[in-house]
Amino acid sequence: MPIDRTVVLHVTGMTCSHCVASITEELEDVTGVLNIEVILNSGGTSQVTVVTDHGVDDQALQEAVTEAGFELVSIHRDF
Numbered sequence: 001m002p003i004d005r006t007v008v009l010h011v012t013g014m015t016c017s018h019c020v021a022s023i024t025e026e027l028e029d030v031t032g033v034l035n036i037e038v039i040l041n042s043g044g045t046s047q048v049t050v051v052t053d054h055g056v057d058d059q060a061l062q063e064a065v066t067e068a069g070f071e072l073v074s075i076h077r078d079f
């Protein structure tokens, strides 16, 4: 049985619920992504948790964040 794993992204440039919606939309399209959880820190560093069961490509996450118009400052994995 696959185990859900998380990747935590630290993202800057997000300010409101629209930002949360657009980053969620972009990340949902990345292969392997099951769920997204955003803790918005308006004007600061927001925490975006990506849940995956098969692993996910860092480069694809990076591109999704950029596509949404924000900056990925770091990636933390539990695996």
Ligand SMILES: [Cu+2]
Pocket: 014, 015, 016, 017, 018, 019, 020
């Ligand atoms: Cu916004």
